[in-house]
Amino acid sequence: LAMPVVDPALEERLVERLARIEEMLADHCKGRAQFVSEAATHLMMAGGKRFRPLLVLLAAEAGPHPDADAVDTAACVVELTHVASLYHDDVMDEASLRRGAHTANARWDNNVAILTGDFLFGRSSELTAELGPEAVLIQARTFTRLVEGQIMETVPPGPGEDPLEHYLDVVAGKTGSLIATSARYGAMFSGARPEVVEALSSYGEIVGSAFQLTDDILDIASESDTSGKTPGTDLREGVPTLPVLMAQASTDPADARLLSLLGRPLVDDAEHAEALELLRRHPAIDQARGHVLAEAARAKKLLEALDPGPVRTALESFADIVATRTS
Numbered sequence: 526l527a528m529p530v531v532d533p534a535l536e537e538r539l540v541e542r543l544a545r546i547e548e549m550l551a552d553h554c555k556g557r558a559q560f561v562s563e564a565a566t567h568l569m570m571a572g573g574k575r576f577r578p579l580l581v582l583l584a585a586e587a588g589p590h591p592d593a594d595a596v597d598t599a600a601c602v603v604e605l606t607h608v609a610s611l612y613h614d615d616v617m618d619e620a621s622l623r624r625g626a627h628t629a630n631a632r633w634d635n636n637v638a639i640l641t642g643d644f645l646f647g648r649s650s651e652l653t654a655e656l657g658p659e660a661v662l663i664q665a666r667t668f669t670r671l672v673e674g675q676i677m678e679t680v681p682p683g684p685g686e687d688p689l690e691h692y693l694d695v696v697a698g699k700t701g702s703l704i705a706t707s708a709r710y711g712a713m714f715s716g717a718r719p720e721v722v723e724a725l726s727s728y729g730e731i732v733g734s735a736f737q738l739t740d741d742i743l744d745i746a747s748e749s750d751t752s753g754k755t756p757g758t759d760l761r762e763g764v765p766t767l768p769v770l771m772a773q774a775s776t777d778p779a780d781a782r783l784l785s786l787l788g789r790p791l792v793d794d795a796e797h798a799e800a801l802e803l804l805r806r807h808p809a810i811d812q813a814r815g816h817v818l819a820e821a822a823r824a825k826k827l828l829e830a831l832d833p834g835p836v837r838t839a840l841e842s843f844a845d846i847v848a849t850r851t852s
């Protein structure tokens with residue numbers, strides 16, 4: 526993900542701060558036993574994009590007097606929470622690879638992965654306590670939403686519930702919530718006005734969800750050489766994604782064959798290739814892209830609460846980068 530910055534001085538400042546945050550993260554992976562440190566460092570240092578810390582830092586530029594120590598601590602809190610959740614997610618998804626490395630559950634086992642996630646969440650909570658009771662409450666609420674989103678993903682939509690709405694709710698919970706909190710912490714620890722804090726938090730929620738939804742589109746639309754992933758992985762596993770859900774809403778008889786293939790795992794190679802081909806040519810792809818672009822526009826509109834300048838411009842281009850990314 527490119528650094529969305531137009532002002533070289535701001536960019537230099539952000540790069541320096543991210544380096545400091547990187548050191549703090551490494552430090553907070555250390556436990557009393559060597560094995561705990563090794564297991565915790567494993568995924569933390571496997572090369573994440575640090576999307577959440579970057580958003581904390583950017584949002585902190587929107588306030589009149591940032592408290593640099595609190596901002597950096599908050600950046601660590603959100604990244605530690607994120608990585609903790611990935612240890613658990615890889616157990617739930619039975620994933621064996623993440624960021625090109627073996628997952629903790631593959632390298633060791635589920636017990637190690639679950640407890641390492643708990644350990645990192647504990648470290649994150651220790652740091653949150655340094656930020657005071659308001660931050661602790663925000664972190665607790667975020668954790669609740671993360672877990673609720675992750676649980677709701679395992680159950681189908683309720684009777685009469687729109688599958689697309691259900692899915693967008695899941696995404697907002699499991700991904701949007703922590704990214705909203707990243708922006709909220711940044712704004713809050715820089716003395717931003719309450720309406721700016723709320724605007725940035727909503728901005729984070731929308732941009733965070735859009736980030737997940739672009740993943741869905743790339744799973745269908747991208748070639749493996751640009752995305753670094755195998756196209757159609759979600760499709761193969763029968764995981765609902767935005768383009769698939771949009772295609773499933775079609776009543777066009779011409780879609781009968783596609784609809785008969787969707788919504789179940791596609792273990793057969795020929796069926797998988799056929800579904801991928803049909804989806805790539807289906808208007809649902811453009812409809813999904815349109816949805817993401819409209820969400821990015823909605824996020825940018827919220828930035829009108831900020832004064833015009835390099836920070837607002839950077840946040841605008843951050844939303845554009847997320848919505849139009851190709852890898």
Ligand code: FPP
Binds near residue numbers: 620642668672675
């Ligand atoms: C990845 O989604 C998973 C998440 C964004 C959230 C996971 C949340 C939890 C496990 C609950 C919180 C737990 C703690 C300890 C904070 P994905 O599987 O769609 O994406 P992937 O392709 O990156 O695996």
Ligand code: MG
Binds near residue numbers: 614615618620
């Ligand atoms: Mg997963």
Ligand code: MG
Binds near residue numbers: 617618
């Ligand atoms: Mg998952």
